[in-house]
Amino acid sequence: MDTRRIIRLRGSYLIYLPKRVASSFASDEVLVFWEGDFVGVRPLAFRRSAADVGLAAAVVAGYAAGLDELELPASEEVRKAAEKIGAKLEESDGGYLIRYVDRYLDKAEVVGRMLDALLFTLRGLAQVTATSTTVQAADDETDILRLSLNRLCTKAPTPKCAFYIQLARYYERAVDHVGELHAEKPPREVWTVLKDAAEELHDIHQNLQIPAIARYLSAMPSRRFAVMQSTRGELQSIHAVRTIDYLENAAEVYLDIAVYQNQKAASLNSIETKRP
16 A cells, blocks of 8 residues: 545546556556545456366356456356356357356445345245245356356455455355255245345345344344244254354344444545535
């Protein structure tokens, strides 16, 4: 890190970038991104790479790493992985050229969609309308959304990325445990407890208020006890409790975000008050 002075010039603002960084840029154009009072700058460049492995993991790695294109040996595994994440596939010199597509541009939206998928599934299970197909679709969608978030944070690493990546991981794992729990056929009461917990967390996601988050966290031990009382057998208990655990973990991250945002707002208000 370094301290630089902001230069005001005819109503505009100018700041000199570190020479050792700016001199490495291959282009005179840069991508500028921001979040609150944070501003980031990175070179505007087309990101392309190649690898000698025809594996699905390579397709996923290229997407999460923020590449625009990736060349891989042709294989059925590569083709299926590219289709799953919505990438465009072209044959090139006996291999595949994968052109990645950005489905989302807003990190908070991606996290919200993951929570929506979880809540939709739990509502269906509580109402006995969801099927194994529903559960699998939610699992596939949250996997892709987590990768999309990793991609966004690689391309535009803003301060809240640390929070969003945590949330994405917790929601992905919660959906995984819901799938495992569904396979064990638990009583309907279990789904009702989990659905209610997810609905309340959804409200918190839409309106971050520290008192509401505190009430939610204080209620989690009783919810954990409720699912333990309703489940039948060790496997049902493990997956139900782990789902509750991940919802609780997510609420703790929302508390971190709320405190962070309040601190930022207080700092900005302090600056405004000091201005003549």
